Amino acid sequence: MSEFNLVLAADILGIIAFALSGFLVGVRNNLDLLGLIISASLTALGGGVVRDVILGRTPFAFNEYYPAITVIVTIFLAFSFRLYRREQLERQWLFIISDTIGLVAFSITGALLAIEVEFxxxxxxxxxxxxxxxxxxxxxxxxNQVPSVLISDFYGSIAIIVSVLLLLLAQMDMINTLGVAGVAAFAIFLRLLAVSKQWHLPKLNMES
Structure with missing residues (x-):
């Protein structure tokens, strides 16, 4: 599979996962229907728009149909399966898993595109x-809440780890489907393990 196809596949997976996590955050915060759609869309497309602006190209959400279609289908399925009515604990783990997949998928697309343009x-x-x-x-x-990346356990660190691993693969000329899938599986496992074990990066103790 070519590098372009890897980016496209990771993009679609990330959009699905982040649209679902954005939908669940909206449910948790009692947003109305429009609020749920906006929350899902911002979460799914925001990172890709930022990425494309930095790369100096038209954001993918504005010149491709698949991002919007993927978000719409994901929201429709979330309503169809009545995810807004699931028990709180079940919904929490569904959010963690979908958010983790989205995090890893978009980490991969950002890193691959940066490597492609020789950052x-x-x-x-x-x-x-x-x-x-x-x-x-x-x-x-x-x-109106503190962004998760600033307080969540081992969240943004996963993106850094993914980028370093992909850089190493690029140096060894091993950017292929198997190599990228291995990085993705490791990163997802590490994130879920961090949540399960409640790992946190050290914080400053301002009281001492």
């Missing part, structure tokens, strides 16, 4: 990070 080491990490967290930051800002 340096820090450029690849930054584009991967902004692509992964951009939509979530827009969503959280809209509903």
């Amino acid at each position: 340096n080491f820090f450029g690849v990490m930054i584009l991967s990070f902004l692509t992964a967290v951009g939509g979530g930051v827009l969503r959280d800002t809209m509903i």
